[in-house]
Amino acid sequence: MSQSYTIRSGDTLGAVARRFNTSVERLAQANRISNPDRILAGQQLVIPDGFDAAPASSSGGSRGYTVQSGDTLSGIAGRFGTTVSALASANGISNPNRIFAGQRLTIPGGAPAQAPSAPPASGGSRSYTVQSGDTLSGIAGRFGTTVSALASANGISNPNRIFAGQRLTIPGGGGGGPVSGPGPVTGPGNEPGTSGGVSLQQLRAIMPNLSVDRAQQLLPHLNSAMREANINTPRRQAAFLAQLAHESAQFRYFEEIASGAAYEGRRDLGNTQPGDGVRFKGRGPIQLTGRSNYRAAGQALGIDLENNPHRAADPDVGFRTAAWFWNSRNLNAYADAGNFDAITYRVNGGYNGKASRDAYYQRALSVLGA
Known part of the structure; x- marks a missing residue:
């Protein structure tokens, strides 16, 4: 209809x-x-479409992708639910840190990216050796911790500067390990639908068109961002996930399909330089748009998004920018009060897609037991 x-x-x-x-x-x-x-x-x-539009193909075959300016192999792997090593192998790439705009990549199908294992260490912490293409926020998401906790535990002053072979201490607590496989995150104070985030089953019940592979790849980053932003009750999580489900078509899109040229010269968005419209077009599950918003989110999160705007489309960063947007507008307070319409207005600037958003919200409330 x-x-x-x-x-x-x-x-x-x-x-x-x-x-x-x-x-x-x-x-x-x-x-x-x-x-x-x-x-x-x-x-x-x-x-032409309404709530629960058809999902993108999740077949095990390979696909093609043309590298864009600012892309990283780890970011591309995250978008397509694969791994850096699988991408490098499929494309004969010897140095994962060297790809170039216009390069055509084969995206292998099959198994999702798996969180790396790490041996236990004393005091409840573990260790991890940085791999080529890793980011600190990505590592934090895999191990259920935060960028600030990782930086503090390892004496890192600039979270954007880590190097392959570097040995990191993964601080203990908060969840006990990386999220992997189909089971929910469990542990003291870490029940699904509360401070520990949501489980794979819960996420896919809220977003039924989200494939298992894609959900497994995104879940650690989503839960890490919600923990960081205190989106830590079923009611807050239901509201947050409902808005993200609508805005990103159940995590199908992390980057605006249009070129962004329509934003050129938009001084209200901070687009004052030639090319800013395209450069700072919408990215992330709640679209970050405009130079000023990229700058503000980057400063808050400790990531140079103004000079690396494509990072906002990577799941490890995109979920954090969405959570930053959420907190910058005090949306947890509206979620606590059950005022979902007020959240929709602040996310959308109006009530476009209200029926879809409301349907996701009611579904999420039911799934999370809010």
């Missing part, structure tokens, strides 16, 4: 597609739009 939407100033076709769980291609086809970067305020669109 189709619905309609009136374009507002600042809208892009990619953003509208995400609000309504559809794609730019289907929107363009339904509305006979030849150039997805050219839409006008006041234009009436037919929205």
